[in-house]
Amino acid sequence: MTDAVFPVSEFKHAMDFANMSLTAEPNIKNQLIILDFILEVVKEDLKTDLLSHIFYSEVDFRREINCPFPLYYDNKQGDKLLIIKEENTEVDLTKNCILVLPWRRNRLHDQIINISTNDFIYDKRNHRAYYFPYISLCYIYNGNHSIASGIVHKKGMIEAEQFDITKLFEHVHTDGQYWYNSHTNEKTGNITDFRIGIIYEIAKIKYNLETN
Numbered sequence: 001m002t003d004a005v006f007p008v009s010e011f012k013h014a015m016d017f018a019n020m021s022l023t024a025e026p027n028i029k030n031q032l033i034i035l036d037f038i039l040e041v042v043k044e045d046l047k048t049d050l051l052s053h054i055f056y057s058e059v060d061f062r063r064e065i066n067c068p069f070p071l072y073y074d075n076k077q078g079d080k081l082l083i084i085k086e087e088n089t090e091v092d093l094t095k096n097c098i099l100v101l102p103w104r105r106n107r108l109h110d111q112i113i114n115i116s117t118n119d120f121i122y123d124k125r126n127h128r129a130y131y132f133p134y135i136s137l138c139y140i141y142n143g144n145h146s147i148a149s150g151i152v153h154k155k156g157m158i159e160a161e162q163f164d165i166t167k168l169f170e171h172v173h174t175d176g177q178y179w180y181n182s183h184t185n186e187k188t189g190n191i192t193d194f195r196i197g198i199i200y201e202i203a204k205i206k207y208n209l210e211t212n
Contacts, residue, residue, distance in 0.1 A: 011176025011194045014038070018202055028209055035206040039199060043097040043137060046195040050101045051148055054108060065101045067130060068139050068196045071163060073171040076183050086162040089131055091138045093120065093150040093157065098129075100140035100148050107145040115149040120156025129160035135203045169204045 021034045050065060057063070072082045091098070102108045128142035138160055140147050150156035173182050176197035179189040191197050 007194055008176055011197050014042070014198045015201060018205065022205070031209060032206060035202055035209075038202050039135060039206070040097075042195050042198050042202070043135070046193060046199075047097050047099060050099055051151070054102050054105065059105060061103065063101065063103075064192060065099060065139070066192050067141070068099065068137070068192075069132065069163075069165050069200060070168060070172060070179055070189060073168050074181050074183065074188075075171060078183075083163050083165070083167050086133075086164060088159050089133070089162045091129060091131055091158050091160045093147065094154040096131075096138050097136060098138045098140060098147070098151055100144050100151065102145045102148040104145065108148065111145045111149040112152075115146065115153045115155060120146070120150040120153075122156065122158050124159060127158045129158055131160035131162045132165050133162060134164065134166050134207065135199060137199070165200070165203070166207050168200075169207055173204075174200055 018035065018038055022031050025031050025034060053061070053063060072080055074080050123143065126143045127147060128140070129147075130139045130141070131137070132139075143158075147156075147158065171182050172188070173180050174191060174197040176194040177191055178187045179191065180186065181188050
């Protein structure tokens with residue numbers, strides 16, 4: 001069992017704000033500015049919440065953050081398709097929005113001290129991540145404690161596997177709690193945090209504005 005975070009009302013309010021703003025703003029350039037603003041605020045909110053969760057929680061808390069977006073989808077014909085992995089890319093810990101959840105107090109303590117006085121050294125065997133370029137978001141799934149320390153101390157680069165989530169937009173949607181197959185409206189999985197849903201749906205609106 002994990003401590004999933006999915007207040008449905010917060011997701012709805014955020015989407016209501018976005019839709020109200022777009023309706024009130026006829027200029028597409030300004031619409032994109034609004035969407036980018038929402039994306040940046042929600043990404044930073046989630047980033048900081050994950051980084052700080054260890055301070056506010058019991059020693060062995062249950063919260064997890066899984067891969068934020070599905071890496072596969074069902075097309076209209078019912079075929080299950082994987083998002084093709086693109087070339088790996090470098091991610092700057094000082095600039096990119098990075099989702100990382102440190103969970104062991106002793107490990108974080110050691111890395112806070114280590115990275116404060118030493119350079120961050122990328123270890124391809126330990127530092128593992130996915131990067132989603134359309135929304136400039138990086139998800140860490142290994143090496144959490146040293147990477148968290150690098151982020152706060154503003155040091156270091158890592159390499160990440162890269163995936164294009166725009167391939168999902170035609171086939172997948174969310175209500176902030178579950179992922180759905182857009183062709184059948186069937187649930188296909190859970191979301192671990194409602195803000196992932198906001199980021200996804202706002203990115204989808206932005207993409208449709210840019211491409212239509």
